[in-house]
Amino acid sequence: MNEILIGYNKESPQNKGSKIKINILSKPKDNLLFKYIVGLEGSWETLQDFSQVEEIVWKPQKDGRYILMVQAKEENSEKSFDYVSKYEYIIGEECTNSTLIKGLFLSKKQFNIGEKLYLKVETNKNSVLYRYFIKKDEKWVLAKDYCTENTFVCSVKEVGEQEILVQCKAIDSEKKFDDVKKIAYKVVDINKLKINNFKCLNSLLVTNEELVFEVEAEYQDNRMILYKFIKINLTGQVECIQDYSTKKVVSYKETTPGKYKILCLAKDLYSPNEHDDRAIIYYDVAPYEKVQILSFTSDISSPQTISKDIVLKAVVKGGKDLRYRYIVEGSKNEDSGYIKSSEYLWKPEEAGEYEINLYVRDVSCSDKYEDYKVMSFTIDNLFRDPVKIDEIILDKKENLLVNESVKIKVIAEGGIELLYSFIVKKDNEEKEKVDYNECNWVNFIPEEAGNFEVEIRVKDKYSDKLFDAHDIIHINCYKYIPAKIDYILTNPKEYYLIGEQIVLDVITQDTCDMLLKYVLQINGHEVEETDYVKSRRYKVTPRCSGRYLIKVYGKNKESDKIFDCEKELEVIVNDAPPITNTRLKCDRFEFLPNEPIQVCAESDGGKDVIYEFYLMENKEWNLVQKYSKKNYYDFIPFKKGIYKILVLSKSSYKKISYEDYCVIKVKVTETPVLRNILNRDNKVTNKEILKNTLLLDFTLMDN
Structure with missing residues (x-):
C-alpha cells in the first residue's frame, strides 16, 4: 500500500x-x-x-x-x-x-553549500511520528524514517533549488501517513579555494632535523579552510603527517634519506568534496650536511727535525659521525686508516720531503672520501728548538655580535725571540692583516655578520721561513646571538589529573634579548599558540585527559627566522578515577508475565559513563541495548521463569570492553509474590523500598 x-x-x-x-x-x-x-x-x-x-x-x-x-x-x-x-x-x-501539520519552519531560506540546515515541524496534536524526505535528481529520497523528533538537521551538499518533504501520522494510525507538506530552499556555491604557494622553509634538508613546510591559499573571507599533508616516498609508500586541520604549517623529522614529495590537500570545512584544491612539492633529504674540510694544519710548522713529534689537525663541518684518514707519502710512508679522531700524531723517522693527504668521510658513506686536502712538510737532520703554539685564548665566546670586540692572545714557546702575525679571512678573502711584531695579542672587531677565519702565525725573529708555527681559529659573528634553551623545568610528578595546574619554567641563555613562544598540543591537536613573549614561565590547567605536548620555541628579538631553537615537554593527564560499585535498581519488587520491568544502572567514578545491557532468557544471553548514556532498560517478560540482566559500564572515552559490571536475577511468577528477586544463592533479598524503587545490592555474579 x-x-x-x-x-x-x-x-x-x-x-x-x-x-x-x-x-x-x-x-x-x-x-x-x-x-x-x-x-x-x-x-x-x-x-x-x-x-x-x-x-x-x-x-x-x-x-x-x-x-x-x-x-x-x-x-x-x-x-x-x-x-x-x-x-x-x-x-x-x-x-x-x-489537519495534522500546522507548518514547516527553516532556519533560513538560503544556505551556502556545506552549511547545516535546521527544520522544525509544528503539528496540531501530540504523540506524532515524523518522516523526512530530500529531493534528489527529481526523486524523493528517504532521509530519516518515522521517529518522534519534530526537528531535522542535515548538511546541504548540492547547489540550486532544493526541497524537503515531511510526512506525519498519529502514533496509533494504521495509515502510511496522515498529513504531508514540503518546503523549498536555495543552496548557493562559495568562491573556489585556490592554493597559491607551497614551499619548504628549511635551507638545509637533512635527516633527524625538523623539516618545515608552509602552504598559502586564496579563499572566500570568513571561511574555515582545512589542510591535509601526505608524504610519499619513491616506492609510493604513503604517510599522513597531518590530517585535515587549520594549520598551514606542518613540520616533521625524516629518519631516512632520499627523494620525497608532499601532497597538500585543501578544502573548505563545509565542502562536500574530498578536497577543493591540491599542490605537491618535491624535495631531497640528505643523510647529513655536506662534509667540508675547513682547515688542515699541524701544531708546528715545516721544516722540523726527526726528533720532533708532529700533531696533524683537521677542522671539518658537516656529516654525523666523521672518520679521518691521514696518508703520509715521502721517505717513509704512513697510513692511519679511517679513525674517529680529528688529530693524528706523526713521528717522522727519516729526513726528506713529505706530502700529507687528509681524507674525510661520514661513517655511513660508501665512497672512498667526501673531501680531502694536501699539505707539504719537510723533515731534516738539523737540531732546532722548534717554535710551537701551546694555547690560543679568547676573552669571549667564539660567537660574537657585530662591532663587538674580542681579544685573541697566543701562548707560544721555542725559538730565540718570537714574532706574531694575525690574518683575518672571510669566505677565503683576506679582510685584515697584522704584520709580524712582538705583541702576542690582538683585538678583533667584526663589522659584518658571517664566519671569520683567524690565522695566527708565529716565527723566530731570525727565521727565514714564512712562519715556524701557525694555527687557525673560527669565529662566528651574528647580528644577534641565536637563542638557546638549556632546560625546561616542571614539578616532578608521575601523572597529572584534570584540573591540576602544569607549570613550566624555561632556563635560557642571553635572557634579556630572548623571546619565547609556547605551543600546546592535546592528543596531537594544536589548541593554543602564544605570541613571542619575554615570560619564562608557562601555565596550563588541563580540562581533558590525554597527551599534552608543550613545544617551546626561542628566538632572539632581532632574529628574522621563525625560531632559533626549540625544546618540548610531554605530560600525560589522566581523567577521572576508574568506575567502581556498578549496581542495578528496579522499579518494582513483584514480577508478572506481560508486565513491563525497568532496571536502572548507577556507578561510582568514571567520566561520561555509558552502559550496555544484556538479557538472559531461555538460558541464552542477548545484547539488548548497546553502549549509550541511557542508563536504564525496559523489557516485558512474556512467561514465567528466571531472567538475568547484565549491565556493563565504562567511561565513554576509554577504548576497552568495560570497566565494571553488575548482574541480577529476576523471577517472574504467574501470581504476585512480594519477594521474588533472587541473589546468588537464590535467597530472597528486599533491602530497601523507597518511592516504589527497589535497590538491588547483589554480589556480582558470573555470566
Missing part, C-alpha cells in the same frame, strides 16, 4: 469547488500507466482512466472525507493494477482541525 507518492498543490482541508491539482511525486518504476479514483461515503468515481498522465485537476462539489486512490500498472500487464496508493483528503470546514 502507498507504493506511489502523491502530491497536491493545495493541502487538505479545502473548500468545495476548489481546483486541486493531483500529481505523482515518486513512482516505483518508469513507463507506468496511472488511474485516478476518488471515493466518498462508499461511492467511487473515476477521475482519469489508465494513461501516462501524471497530473490531473479535481474539483470536489461536496463536503466530506474523501479517499483518493491512484492505481498504476505496466503497459502490458494483465493484472487490474500492479501498484496502488490511498490518501485521505478533507473537503469542508467541519474537519478543519484534523
Whole structure:
C-alpha cells in the first residue's frame, strides 16, 4: 500500500469547488500507466482512466472525507493494477482541525553549500511520528524514517533549488501517513579555494632535523579552510603527517634519506568534496650536511727535525659521525686508516720531503672520501728548538655580535725571540692583516655578520721561513646571538589529573634579548599558540585527559627566522578515577508475565559513563541495548521463569570492553509474590523500598 507518492498543490482541508491539482511525486518504476479514483461515503468515481498522465485537476462539489486512490500498472500487464496508493483528503470546514501539520519552519531560506540546515515541524496534536524526505535528481529520497523528533538537521551538499518533504501520522494510525507538506530552499556555491604557494622553509634538508613546510591559499573571507599533508616516498609508500586541520604549517623529522614529495590537500570545512584544491612539492633529504674540510694544519710548522713529534689537525663541518684518514707519502710512508679522531700524531723517522693527504668521510658513506686536502712538510737532520703554539685564548665566546670586540692572545714557546702575525679571512678573502711584531695579542672587531677565519702565525725573529708555527681559529659573528634553551623545568610528578595546574619554567641563555613562544598540543591537536613573549614561565590547567605536548620555541628579538631553537615537554593527564560499585535498581519488587520491568544502572567514578545491557532468557544471553548514556532498560517478560540482566559500564572515552559490571536475577511468577528477586544463592533479598524503587545490592555474579 502507498507504493506511489502523491502530491497536491493545495493541502487538505479545502473548500468545495476548489481546483486541486493531483500529481505523482515518486513512482516505483518508469513507463507506468496511472488511474485516478476518488471515493466518498462508499461511492467511487473515476477521475482519469489508465494513461501516462501524471497530473490531473479535481474539483470536489461536496463536503466530506474523501479517499483518493491512484492505481498504476505496466503497459502490458494483465493484472487490474500492479501498484496502488490511498490518501485521505478533507473537503469542508467541519474537519478543519484534523489537519495534522500546522507548518514547516527553516532556519533560513538560503544556505551556502556545506552549511547545516535546521527544520522544525509544528503539528496540531501530540504523540506524532515524523518522516523526512530530500529531493534528489527529481526523486524523493528517504532521509530519516518515522521517529518522534519534530526537528531535522542535515548538511546541504548540492547547489540550486532544493526541497524537503515531511510526512506525519498519529502514533496509533494504521495509515502510511496522515498529513504531508514540503518546503523549498536555495543552496548557493562559495568562491573556489585556490592554493597559491607551497614551499619548504628549511635551507638545509637533512635527516633527524625538523623539516618545515608552509602552504598559502586564496579563499572566500570568513571561511574555515582545512589542510591535509601526505608524504610519499619513491616506492609510493604513503604517510599522513597531518590530517585535515587549520594549520598551514606542518613540520616533521625524516629518519631516512632520499627523494620525497608532499601532497597538500585543501578544502573548505563545509565542502562536500574530498578536497577543493591540491599542490605537491618535491624535495631531497640528505643523510647529513655536506662534509667540508675547513682547515688542515699541524701544531708546528715545516721544516722540523726527526726528533720532533708532529700533531696533524683537521677542522671539518658537516656529516654525523666523521672518520679521518691521514696518508703520509715521502721517505717513509704512513697510513692511519679511517679513525674517529680529528688529530693524528706523526713521528717522522727519516729526513726528506713529505706530502700529507687528509681524507674525510661520514661513517655511513660508501665512497672512498667526501673531501680531502694536501699539505707539504719537510723533515731534516738539523737540531732546532722548534717554535710551537701551546694555547690560543679568547676573552669571549667564539660567537660574537657585530662591532663587538674580542681579544685573541697566543701562548707560544721555542725559538730565540718570537714574532706574531694575525690574518683575518672571510669566505677565503683576506679582510685584515697584522704584520709580524712582538705583541702576542690582538683585538678583533667584526663589522659584518658571517664566519671569520683567524690565522695566527708565529716565527723566530731570525727565521727565514714564512712562519715556524701557525694555527687557525673560527669565529662566528651574528647580528644577534641565536637563542638557546638549556632546560625546561616542571614539578616532578608521575601523572597529572584534570584540573591540576602544569607549570613550566624555561632556563635560557642571553635572557634579556630572548623571546619565547609556547605551543600546546592535546592528543596531537594544536589548541593554543602564544605570541613571542619575554615570560619564562608557562601555565596550563588541563580540562581533558590525554597527551599534552608543550613545544617551546626561542628566538632572539632581532632574529628574522621563525625560531632559533626549540625544546618540548610531554605530560600525560589522566581523567577521572576508574568506575567502581556498578549496581542495578528496579522499579518494582513483584514480577508478572506481560508486565513491563525497568532496571536502572548507577556507578561510582568514571567520566561520561555509558552502559550496555544484556538479557538472559531461555538460558541464552542477548545484547539488548548497546553502549549509550541511557542508563536504564525496559523489557516485558512474556512467561514465567528466571531472567538475568547484565549491565556493563565504562567511561565513554576509554577504548576497552568495560570497566565494571553488575548482574541480577529476576523471577517472574504467574501470581504476585512480594519477594521474588533472587541473589546468588537464590535467597530472597528486599533491602530497601523507597518511592516504589527497589535497590538491588547483589554480589556480582558470573555470566
